[in-house]
Amino acid sequence: MGEGDVKGLMRQIGERARAAAVELSCTDPARKQEALFAAAEALMDSRPAILAANAEDLAYGAAKGLSPAMMDRLKLDDGRIAAMVEGLRSVAAQKDPVGEVIAEWDRPSGLHIRRVRTPLGVVGVIYESRPNVTADAGALCLKSGNAVILRGGSESFHSSGAIHACLQDGLRAAGLPQDAIQRVPTRDRAAVAEMLRMVEFIDVIVPRGGKGLVGLVQSEARVPVFAHLEGICHVYADGDADLEKARRVVLNAKTRRTGICGAAECLLIDRAFFARHGAVLVTDLLAAGVEVRAEGELAQIPGTVPARPDDFGHEFLDMIIAAKLVDGVDGAIAHIRRFGSSHTESILTENDAVADRFFRQLDSAILMRNASTQFADGGEFGMGAEIGIATGKMHARGPVGAEQLTSFKYLVEGDGTIRA
Amino acid sequence: MGEGDVKGLMRQIGERARAAAVELSCTDPARKQEALFAAAEALMDSRPAILAANAEDLAYGAAKGLSPAMMDRLKLDDGRIAAMVEGLRSVAAQKDPVGEVIAEWDRPSGLHIRRVRTPLGVVGVIYESRPNVTADAGALCLKSGNAVILRGGSESFHSSGAIHACLQDGLRAAGLPQDAIQRVPTRDRAAVAEMLRMVEFIDVIVPRGGKGLVGLVQSEARVPVFAHLEGICHVYADGDADLEKARRVVLNAKTRRTGICGAAECLLIDRAFFARHGAVLVTDLLAAGVEVRAEGELAQIPGTVPARPDDFGHEFLDMIIAAKLVDGVDGAIAHIRRFGSSHTESILTENDAVADRFFRQLDSAILMRNASTQFADGGEFGMGAEIGIATGKMHARGPVGAEQLTSFKYLVEGDGTIRA
Missing domain, CATH: 3.40.605.10 (Aldehyde Dehydrogenase; Chain A, domain 1)
Known part of the structure; x- marks a missing residue:
C-alpha cells in the first residue's frame, strides 16, 4: 500500500x-x-x-x-x-x-x-x-x-x-x-x-x-x-516485616508469572531485616530457580551473581531479580524514586507508620503493603478486564x-x- | 537572550x-x-x-x-x-x-x-x-x-x-x-x-x-x-420555555459581561417558541443595545442585521449575537454539534423530556437548563477560583x-x- x-x-x-x-x-x-x-x-x-x-x-x-x-x-x-x-x-x-x-x-x-x-x-x-x-x-x-x-x-x-x-x-x-x-x-x-x-x-x-x-x-x-511505561516493580522488606508473609509475597511477586508487567524486578532488603533474618529471602528465590543479581553484602550469598549497575531499573520479565540492601524505608524510597517506573511497588512491614511513609512519599500508580505486586491487574482490582496499566498521571492511572x-x-x- | x-x-x-x-x-x-x-x-x-x-x-x-x-x-x-x-x-x-x-x-x-x-x-x-x-x-x-x-x-x-x-x-x-x-x-x-x-x-x-x-x-x-478552546456558547429557547425565565436568561447570558468565555454568542429559537411569543427575545436584545445578526425569518425583525454564514460558530466577545430559528430541540442539537466549541450551552424549557434529550445528546463541558451561560465559572461552581475552563475531554473538563x-x-x- x-x-x-x-x-x-x-x-x-x-x-x-x-x-x-x-x-x-x-x-x-x-x-x-x-x-x-x-x-x-x-x-x-x-x-x-x-x-x-x-x-x-x-x-x-x-x-x-x-x-x-x-x-x-x-x-x-x-x-x-x-x-x-x-x-x-x-x-x-x-x-x-x-x-x-x-x-x-x-x-x-x-x-x-x-x-x-x-x-x-x-x-x-x-x-x-x-x-x-x-x-x-x-x-x-x-x-x-x-x-x-x-x-x-x-x-x-x-x-x-x-x-x-x-x-x-x-x-x-x-x-x-x-x-x-x-x-x-x-x-x-x-x-x-x-x-x-x-x-x-x-x-x-x-x-x-x-x-x-x-x-x-x-x-x-x-x-x-x-502512557504505559515498563513495570519495574519493587518489593521492599522492611525491618518490621513479618518473616512468613515476606517470604510468601517475595516468591509470588517474582515467580508466579515472570512475563507480566506486575512481576517484581527488584528486591530491596532493609539492613535491619537482614540483620534479623539473614539471607532467607534470597535463598528462597535461588531455591525457586531465580537468578539473583545481588549488590554489596548480598553478593556474598552463595548462588547469587554480582549485579551490574544497569540491573537496577531494568525490566527483566524473566526468572531474574536485582537485589540490594537499603537503610530503612527512606533508603527504599530513594532507590525507587531513582529507578522505578511509577508502576507498582510493595512494602512488607507490620509497622503502620513506616507503611504510611512509603504510601505518602512514593507516587507510583499502585502502592501495596503486604501483598504481591502480581495483583497489579484490572481483573484483580475488580474492573472485569483492563486495556492496560497506565503509568502516567494524566486522566487514567493504574489498571x-x-x-x-x-x-x-x-x-x-x-x-x-x-x-x- | x-x-x-x-x-x-x-x-x-x-x-x-x-x-x-x-x-x-x-x-x-x-x-x-x-x-x-x-x-x-x-x-x-x-x-x-x-x-x-x-x-x-x-x-x-x-x-x-x-x-x-x-x-x-x-x-x-x-x-x-x-x-x-x-x-x-x-x-x-x-x-x-x-x-x-x-x-x-x-x-x-x-x-x-x-x-x-x-x-x-x-x-x-x-x-x-x-x-x-x-x-x-x-x-x-x-x-x-x-x-x-x-x-x-x-x-x-x-x-x-x-x-x-x-x-x-x-x-x-x-x-x-x-x-x-x-x-x-x-x-x-x-x-x-x-x-x-x-x-x-x-x-x-x-x-x-x-x-x-x-x-x-x-x-x-x-x-x-x-485544551481551552473558545467559548462559543449557545442559548436555545424551546417551544416549552417559560417566557419570563427565557427573557431574563437570554439577556443575562449575552449582556452581563460580553468579554468572558461564558457569554452567549448564539441564540437559537424554536419555531414553536417564535410562533407563540414572536420576536420578544430579539427585541429585548436590541433594546439592550446588542447587535443581532439574524438569519431567515428573524432577519425580518426591524433593527436586526442579516447574519453572514461565519457569524455562526463565532466568538464575538462583544455586544453582538448570532440568532436563528431551529426546528425543536433536535434542530438545536444539530446546530450546536456543528458550530459549538464544547464549552457551555443552555436550554430554556419547562419540558423535562426535552431537557433530558438536550443533556444526553450534547457533549459540551457544561450543559445548563433555565440558567445563564455566564455561570460557567469556577467560583460560581464552588471551586474558589479557576485556572481556566477546559473544553477538551482528557483529565480536566469545565472549570x-x-x-x-x-x-x-x-x-x-x-x-x-x-x-x-
Whole structure:
C-alpha cells in the first residue's frame, strides 16, 4: 500500500469511528450489554476458525523467528479463548459507567450541579502480538460508550481478525453500528504513524506493548496518550516485616508469572531485616530457580551473581531479580524514586507508620503493603478486564478499565437563574 | 537572550520545579493554607508596588497600541487587587484535595484498595495579559500540591512580577520552597516554545488566552495540554420555555459581561417558541443595545442585521449575537454539534423530556437548563477560583479548580496476600 492510500484509508476509518461514537454516546446500556454477550457467544462458536487463523499467525511468527516468549503470547488455545469469553461476559456484567452521577451539589445561586460520566469519544489502541487484547480492548471501549480503532501487531493479524469478526457479530446482534469497533485492515506500519496524528478522529491513544512501541508513541503522537511505561516493580522488606508473609509475597511477586508487567524486578532488603533474618529471602528465590543479581553484602550469598549497575531499573520479565540492601524505608524510597517506573511497588512491614511513609512519599500508580505486586491487574482490582496499566498521571492511572475510558460533563439546572 | 540561554534558563527552572514538586506532594495541608493566607496578606500590603508595576505595563501597552479591551484586561485597581486577595483566601479555605480517598473497596482476594488523590507534579501555565491569573493559577497549583511555572503575557510583565513576589512572600512565611511557584523571568517568546517541549520537567500545560495562543500550544506541545478552546456558547429557547425565565436568561447570558468565555454568542429559537411569543427575545436584545445578526425569518425583525454564514460558530466577545430559528430541540442539537466549541450551552424549557434529550445528546463541558451561560465559572461552581475552563475531554473538563489539578494513586493493603 502506498503512503497516500494508508492515509486515505485511515481517514475513512476515523470518520466512521467519529460517527459511531456520536451514536454510542447515548446508546441504551442494555444494548451494549447485549452486544457483549452476543460477542462472547460468537467467540465460543468460532473456536475452530480462530484456532485456524492463529495457526497461520504462528507459522508466520515461526518463519519470522519470533522468540519463544513472543510465540507464547501469540498462541491461542481453548483455554485462552475461554478466558477471552469470560472477559467479555465479565465486562458485560459490570455497571455501565456512562451517565453515572459522580458528584452533585447545590449553589447559593440556586443552581443544582451534577457531574456525570460521558464517553471519551474515539479510542485508538495500538498493541503488539497478543491477540486477546482485541477482545479486551474492544469490549471495554464499547462498554464505556467509545468507538475504538484497533491496530494489533502484524504477527497476530489473522487471529485478531477472527476475534474482531466475533465482536462485529455481537454489534450486529444488538443493532449497534459496525463502526463502533473497527480494526485496521493492513499490516502497513504507516497506519500506526497515521493514527498517532489523527487528532480530528481519535481522542486518546492507548499503546500496549514493549519499550519500542511506547517510545515511538511518546515521540510521535499528536493525539493524547495514556502512557504505559515498563513495570519495574519493587518489593521492599522492611525491618518490621513479618518473616512468613515476606517470604510468601517475595516468591509470588517474582515467580508466579515472570512475563507480566506486575512481576517484581527488584528486591530491596532493609539492613535491619537482614540483620534479623539473614539471607532467607534470597535463598528462597535461588531455591525457586531465580537468578539473583545481588549488590554489596548480598553478593556474598552463595548462588547469587554480582549485579551490574544497569540491573537496577531494568525490566527483566524473566526468572531474574536485582537485589540490594537499603537503610530503612527512606533508603527504599530513594532507590525507587531513582529507578522505578511509577508502576507498582510493595512494602512488607507490620509497622503502620513506616507503611504510611512509603504510601505518602512514593507516587507510583499502585502502592501495596503486604501483598504481591502480581495483583497489579484490572481483573484483580475488580474492573472485569483492563486495556492496560497506565503509568502516567494524566486522566487514567493504574489498571485502565471501562470507567477510566470516560470523561465527564456538568449538568446545571436553574429556574430562570441569572448571574448578578 | 540567545536561544541557547533561554533553553538553559528554562531547564534550570524545570529542575527546580521538579524538586519542589516532590517536597510539595507530601506537605502538610496546614502549611499550604498558611502560605496562601500570607500571600493574600502580602498582596494587600503591596498595593502601591503592584499599582506602580501595573502603570509601567499600561504605558508599555499603550505604546504598543493594545486595543481598549486588552488594556482593560491588563489594568489593575484597588478593586481588582481586592478580588485577587479574596481569591487567594477562598482557595486557602477550600478542602485540601491531596490525600482525599476518592473510592475504596474490598476484593475477594482479601485486598483492601483505596484510590487517593495525588498532585500532578509540575504545571506550566501560559497566559496572556491578565495579571490576576498569576495569583489564581499560583494559588490553585499550590493548593493541589503542584509546583507551577508561570509564563504571563509580555504586556503584564511587571504586574505579574509584583504579584509573584507576594506569592513568594507567602511561601517563605510558611517555610515552603520558593521554587514551588516560579515565574519565567524573561519576555522572550522562546521560553514558551521551550515549556511546550519540556516533558521531563512539566506534566501538564494550561494555556489561557486567545485563539492564537491555544493554536500554538496545540500544534507545538509535546507536554500534555488541558485544551481551552473558545467559548462559543449557545442559548436555545424551546417551544416549552417559560417566557419570563427565557427573557431574563437570554439577556443575562449575552449582556452581563460580553468579554468572558461564558457569554452567549448564539441564540437559537424554536419555531414553536417564535410562533407563540414572536420576536420578544430579539427585541429585548436590541433594546439592550446588542447587535443581532439574524438569519431567515428573524432577519425580518426591524433593527436586526442579516447574519453572514461565519457569524455562526463565532466568538464575538462583544455586544453582538448570532440568532436563528431551529426546528425543536433536535434542530438545536444539530446546530450546536456543528458550530459549538464544547464549552457551555443552555436550554430554556419547562419540558423535562426535552431537557433530558438536550443533556444526553450534547457533549459540551457544561450543559445548563433555565440558567445563564455566564455561570460557567469556577467560583460560581464552588471551586474558589479557576485556572481556566477546559473544553477538551482528557483529565480536566469545565472549570479547572484545585481538584482538577490532581491525579490519583492506588493504595492496596493485604496481609501477606499472594496471587493464585
